[in-house]
Amino acid sequence: MVLLSKGLEIEMYTGSPEGEIVGLSDRIVRDLEGFVREPDSRNVEYTTAPYCNYERLLCAILKPRRALRAYLQKLGDYTIVPGSTLSLGNSRHFYRSDPYNPYHDYIEQVYGTKVVTSSVHINIGIEDPEALMQACRLARVEAPLYLALSASSPFLDGQITGSHSTRWQLFPQTPHHVPLFASHSHYVKWTEEQLVLGTMQNVRHLWTSVRPNGDNRPYNLNRLELRVCDLVMNPLTLLGIVALLEARLTQLKHSPQLDPLLGSRFSEAELLEITIANEQAAARYSLDATLTHWQDGRTLLARDWIDELYQEVIPLAQTGGYSNFLSSVQEILSHGNTAQQWLKDYESGMDIKSIIRQSIPYAQQQEQALEKHLCQPSLVA
Numbered sequence: 001m002v003l004l005s006k007g008l009e010i011e012m013y014t015g016s017p018e019g020e021i022v023g024l025s026d027r028i029v030r031d032l033e034g035f036v037r038e039p040d041s042r043n044v045e046y047t048t049a050p051y052c053n054y055e056r057l058l059c060a061i062l063k064p065r066r067a068l069r070a071y072l073q074k075l076g077d078y079t080i081v082p083g084s085t086l087s088l089g090n091s092r093h094f095y096r097s098d099p100y101n102p103y104h105d106y107i108e109q110v111y112g113t114k115v116v117t118s119s120v121h122i123n124i125g126i127e128d129p130e131a132l133m134q135a136c137r138l139a140r141v142e143a144p145l146y147l148a149l150s151a152s153s154p155f156l157d158g159q160i161t162g163s164h165s166t167r168w169q170l171f172p173q174t175p176h177h178v179p180l181f182a183s184h185s186h187y188v189k190w191t192e193e194q195l196v197l198g199t200m201q202n203v204r205h206l207w208t209s210v211r212p213n214g215d216n217r218p219y220n221l222n223r224l225e226l227r228v229c230d231l232v233m234n235p236l237t238l239l240g241i242v243a244l245l246e247a248r249l250t251q252l253k254h255s256p257q258l259d260p261l262l263g264s265r266f267s268e269a270e271l272l273e274i275t276i277a278n279e280q281a282a283a284r285y286s287l288d289a290t291l292t293h294w295q296d297g298r299t300l301l302a303r304d305w306i307d308e309l310y311q312e313v314i315p316l317a318q319t320g321g322y323s324n325f326l327s328s329v330q331e332i333l334s335h336g337n338t339a340q341q342w343l344k345d346y347e348s349g350m351d352i353k354s355i356i357r358q359s360i361p362y363a364q365q366q367e368q369a370l371e372k373h374l375c376q377p378s379l380v381a
Helices: 025-031 054-075 102-115 129-150 166-170 184-197 235-254 268-288 302-320 328-335 338-347 352-374
Strands: 006-015 035-037 043-047 079-081 120-125 210-213 223-226 290-292 299-301
Touching (some): 025 035, 025 043, 054 235, 054 352, 079 352, 129 184, 129 223, 129 235, 129 268, 129 302, 235 302, 235 352, 268 302, 268 338, 290 302, 302 328, 338 352
Antiparallel strands (some): 006 043, 006 079, 035 043, 210 223
């Protein structure tokens, strides 16, 4: 079995060991290769090259992060702070990373700090544009499941928000209505219309859970981009989510009825309503959310739906040689996602600052162990 290529865009906060978020992206981007700035200086992004091999992708996640940690130590007592929202604050003020960028002007004025979140965007290589559109349709209606697995933002400004993914409830999804693109030509025509109407400022200004991607959007496309996930700090956990997505898209190639426009009893408008409601439920309750299945309308818990998918695709992952990475999904189902673990700590009496503070060295220790044992040159050749 030929594996699909996979690349990741990872946004992270920088700050102090006490969990205070500190804007350093201008210096990071200036001095450290491979990092790009976000509109607000408190988070920074790096992108892995696309790999088919999971071991190589694991090390591509780790090495820039280890370089960033070393650089932050040179600047002072700074580190990477887990979480997908400004858990301890300050969400009232926007700290511009590039005061002279007109697109950043627009983002600050229109959206403010709603965009100052951290996340992981998963890119899966699919060259054929019609197969890509089909994959985007399936990933779109199942995006709530990946959000449920990744949720890591139950706090904002030092308070419990009532949501497991506050990030996805805050983040502005735009344009307001994004269809399930029936074809590549439909996507091209729709994008051109949005640019004329001004609902999109540029071809990148499509902020939805899933979008087609490529070097010359909307015309030349080569990958699906899943944008719904909160930041997942543990690289093995993250790769479990990637593996589930890859296996599901591989299953789609052999089972055309998994295309929502072919295999659902609902209309496209109804599918979009179901998907939006499912996303909001997953943002609120993650794995314990009650969702509506896009195929037949039955209701089930997100964790049960994910387990169903896992059982369906595990043979594909075994054939492809990546079932050991996919098994991390079962770990999430058993032990909870980051948001659930943090809320459990809070319910046991730990305050929010202590929860964030203890997560910082824990993430660093995970990375050190993985790099030591799995990223030696002989193991990833």
